[in-house]
Amino acid sequence: MRGARFADEADYWGAEVPESGELRSRMHAELRDKLRLGRPLRVYLGVDPTSTDLHVGHFVPLQKLRRFQDLGHQVVFLIGDYTATIGDPSEQTSERKRLTHEHVLELAGNYTEQAYRILDPARTEVRYNGDWLGKLSFADVIELASIFPMKQIVARRDFQRRMEQGESLRFHESLYALMQGYDAYMLKCDVQVGGYDQHFNMLAGRAIQEHFGDPPHVMLTNPLLIGTDGRKMSKSYGNVINVHDAPGDMYGKTMRMADEHIQAYLELTSSLASDAIDAEVQRLQDGANPMEVKKRLAFDLVRQYHGEAAADEAAETFRRVVQRQEVPDEVPEVMVPSHLLGATWVDLCAGLDLSASKAEARRLMRQGGFYVEQTPVKDTEARAEIPPAGVLLRLGKRRYYRLLPGA
RNA sequence: GGGGAGGUUCCCGAGCGGUCAAAGGGGACAGACUGUAAAUCUGUUGGCUGAUGUCUUCGGAGGUUCGAAUCCUCCCCUCCCCA
Numbered sequence: 001m002r003g004a005r006f007a008d009e010a011d012y013w014g015a016e017v018p019e020s021g022e023l024r025s026r027m028h029a030e031l032r033d034k035l036r037l038g039r040p041l042r043v044y045l046g047v048d049p050t051s052t053d054l055h056v057g058h059f060v061p062l063q064k065l066r067r068f069q070d071l072g073h074q075v076v077f078l079i080g081d082y083t084a085t086i087g088d089p090s091e092q093t094s095e096r097k098r099l100t101h102e103h104v105l106e107l108a109g110n111y112t113e114q115a116y117r118i119l120d121p122a123r124t125e126v127r128y129n130g131d132w133l134g135k136l137s138f139a140d141v142i143e144l145a146s147i148f149p150m151k152q153i154v155a156r157r158d159f160q161r162r163m164e165q166g167e168s169l170r171f172h173e174s175l176y177a178l179m180q181g182y183d184a185y186m187l188k189c190d191v192q193v194g195g196y197d198q199h200f201n202m203l204a205g206r207a208i209q210e211h212f213g214d215p216p217h218v219m220l221t222n223p224l225l226i227g228t229d230g231r232k233m234s235k236s237y238g239n240v241i242n243v244h245d246a247p248g249d250m251y252g253k254t255m256r257m258a259d260e261h262i263q264a265y266l267e268l269t270s271s272l273a274s275d276a277i278d279a280e281v282q283r284l285q286d287g288a289n290p291m292e293v294k295k296r297l298a299f300d301l302v303r304q305y306h307g308e309a310a311a312d313e314a315a316e317t318f319r320r321v322v323q324r325q326e327v328p329d330e331v332p333e334v335m336v337p338s339h340l341l342g343a344t345w346v347d348l349c350a351g352l353d354l355s356a357s358k359a360e361a362r363r364l365m366r367q368g369g370f371y372v373e374q375t376p377v378k379d380t381e382a383r384a385e386i387p388p389a390g391v392l393l394r395l396g397k398r399r400y401y402r403l404l405p406g407a
Numbered sequence: 408g409g410g411g412a413g414g415u416u417c418c419c420g421a422g423c424g425g426u427c428a429a430a431g432g433g434g435a436c437a438g439a440c441u442g443u444a445a446a447u448c449u450g451u452u453g454g455c456u457g458a459u460g461u462c463u464u465c466g467g468a469g470g471u472u473c474g475a476a477u478c479c480u481c482c483c484c485u486c487c488c489c490a
Binding site for chain 2: 166167168228229230237238252254255256257258259260261289290291292294295298318322323357358359360363364366367368369370380381395396397
């Protein structure tokens with residue numbers, strides 16, 4: 001993994017930006033100075049728990065934190081229990097749904113557990129920003145707000161876009177950066193890591209730290225990981241690789257991604273060393289079959305999260321099921337209740353929720369995507385025969401079920 | 408608070424009394440192609456039905472009409488301009 005770099009992409013800041021190269025080299029210099037302090041640095045990453053699962057994109061900054069830990073530094077993992085109830089407007093195209101605090105705390109539990117797949121718990125301090133943000137008075141908020149020229153708040157690219165496009169934009173959304181900036185000040189950290197989308201919030205942190213007489217933190221940002229289809233990674237697009245995905249899913253999702261995105265994934269998600277990544281990228285440019293490179297990537301991903309054996313198995317399953325169209329080893333078994341035993345396939349699929357409706361099952365049949373023991377069944381009136389040994393059902397390219405007569 | 412524009416099926420968006428389960432695009436699903444994919448092409452995309460058909464759907468509640476997504480009333484929500 002590599003790819004984390006110093007803040008640049010300065011156009012995020014809107015009009016009032018230093019040259020990107022300038023900010024970047026300043027961060028370099030500041031980090032160098034901090035490292036000369038001769039003490040472990042405090043490095044923090046803040047995450048707002050807004051969903052149940054972390055995806056591989058979240059792991060980019062976590063890997064970075066781990067590197068710091070390995071070098072003897074102290075990591076602070078900040079759970080944005082308070083900020084999550086407001087919602088980070090960064091890179092949003094419309095107003096976010098607000099979450100309740102109870103819900104957020106529930107999600108937070110998953111987050112730390114998943115983060116510890118990468119972080120060393122012994123050298124991780126977990127904090128909740130509700131502990132201080134919840135105690136600010138209105139006067140405190142006013143003081144924080146006074147630090148920022150209105151022009152800077154309004155100049156944000158994401159806000160500008162929403163205003164131009166007539167999307168809803170609410171006042172509280174502009175307060176988000178204040179909250180996150182205050183976190184940075186409260187945590188007394190030397191470095192903050194995060195995605196490019198956090199650029200504005202991190203700068204706000206520096207402004208607040210300086211306002212209160214603290215040295216500003218170094219910003220370390222990484223490119224955002226795109227989804228497997230090249231769009232923004234988002235659960236609603238179904239282009240997300242979750243850390244919790246089963247080995248086979250994780251491998252399959254990786255293989256299904258467009259060839260153009262291989263490099264981004266190699267750089268941001270793989271555990272390969274820098275020169276190994278370069279070698280793979282070179283292979284691609286030399287005209288190697290992208291599938292081979294992708295397989296290496298898929299294997300590496302599964303290995304990181306599920307171990308070597310699972311990765312071997314996932315690779316083998318892919319070879320057999322997808323490439324040779326053979327039946328996978330593990331096919332989910334579905335018991336067919338007795339009242340559906342003599343039914344048509346259509347009724348059976350709808351009754352067992354294998355298809356959303358009878359119409360959908362018929363559609364599949366008519367389109368040739370309905371197979372019984374690998375033979376297409378097109379007759380929508382055909383009745384299902386379920387022998388005691390069971391029967392293999394395949395819907396579309398790779399949804400397999402073994403149907404067994406049940407009670 | 409005043410004035411204006413809107414809320415349509417998973418999303419965007421057309422429709423503005425019947426011919427509307429509602430154009431078009433996106434997404435999704437299936438098939439063809441293929442080196443995994445992507446791209447491309449074809450088809451499908453509310454439920455029940457073999458099919459004619461029928462039921463539910465166009466922010467919410469009422470109303471007008473033989474008939475409403477389309478007209479009227481009230482309400483809720485969003486955006487824009489002004490204060």
